[in-house]
Each structure stands twice: as structure tokens, then as C-alpha cells.
Amino acid sequence: MDHDTTKTALLEKLDNHLSNKILGQVSYHLDWEFIESLLIQNKNIIFDSPCLYSEIVEKGMYLARKYGYTYKYIECINENFMEVEERLSSRKSKLSQISKYKSYDIFVQALNGSKRPNDDNYIIVNSSKKIESYLSDVMDYIQE
DSSP: BBHHHHHHHHHHHHHHHHTTHHHHHHHHHHHHHHHHHHHHHHTOOOOOOOSSSSHHHHHHHHHHHHHTOOOOOEEEEEEHHHHHHHHHHHHHOTTSSSSSSSHHHHHHHHHHOOOOOOOOOOOOTTSSSSSGGGGHHHHHHHHO
16 A cells, blocks of 8 residues: 555545645545455555654554554665655656655654654664665564
């Protein structure tokens, strides 16, 4: 489940009729409804979203427990501001995605503002490295 896809779909149809705050709330609500629908069908879920709100972790853990799944949290970080800026500016971004940070301070705030499970049952990978350098750790974590 890609949060940017949900949010972009709403932006495309609502033509700026909602504030960013309401748009975010509605798009997350839809994400969770789709996720729950897939869990009911016994599907495994990967939710691709920034995790800037504790409610994201709480809701994910709640739904995992409700449907008998094991909750896993994998955070991808890249602390290299210049590299992140290059990636953002060179990608074909969706309507809901930024093409650059407004400042270095906002970038650092986003890095430091990530919410994680309280039980320390998560992993953080450095996405500035080649995927081969951390893929086996991710797969081991998922399969534990």
C-alpha cells in the first residue's frame, strides 16, 4: 500500500478542495480501510509511508494483532541531505510528493521525527547504500 498513491488520487480528483491537513487525514483513513480489507483476505501488507505520526505505528500494530499477523517495522533512512535532494529533484514525482526540502532544518526534523514501535522490534536500513548490503538483514527480520 503506497500512501503517496492514495493521496495523489485524492489530489487529482478533489482539485484543492481540501486543506492539506484534511487531505492527509482522509488519505490515511482510506489507506487503513484498504489495508484492513486486504488483511481480511489473508494478504500480507507492506505500507509504504513516512512515519511521522505515532497513530501510524499504533494502527498498524492494532490491525496486525486483530487479524493474527506479526507487525514488522522497517525504516529506510538516508542522512545525506545532498543525495536526498538529488533523488527528489531527479525522480518523476507524484502530485503528493515533494521535489525538494524547503531547508536543511526541515530535512533533519523529518529524520528525527520518525515514529517507531516502543518495543524496539524494528530495523533501520541506510538506503544510501546498495540494496544488496542490507537486503538479507531485511529478509531475516521479516522471516523471524
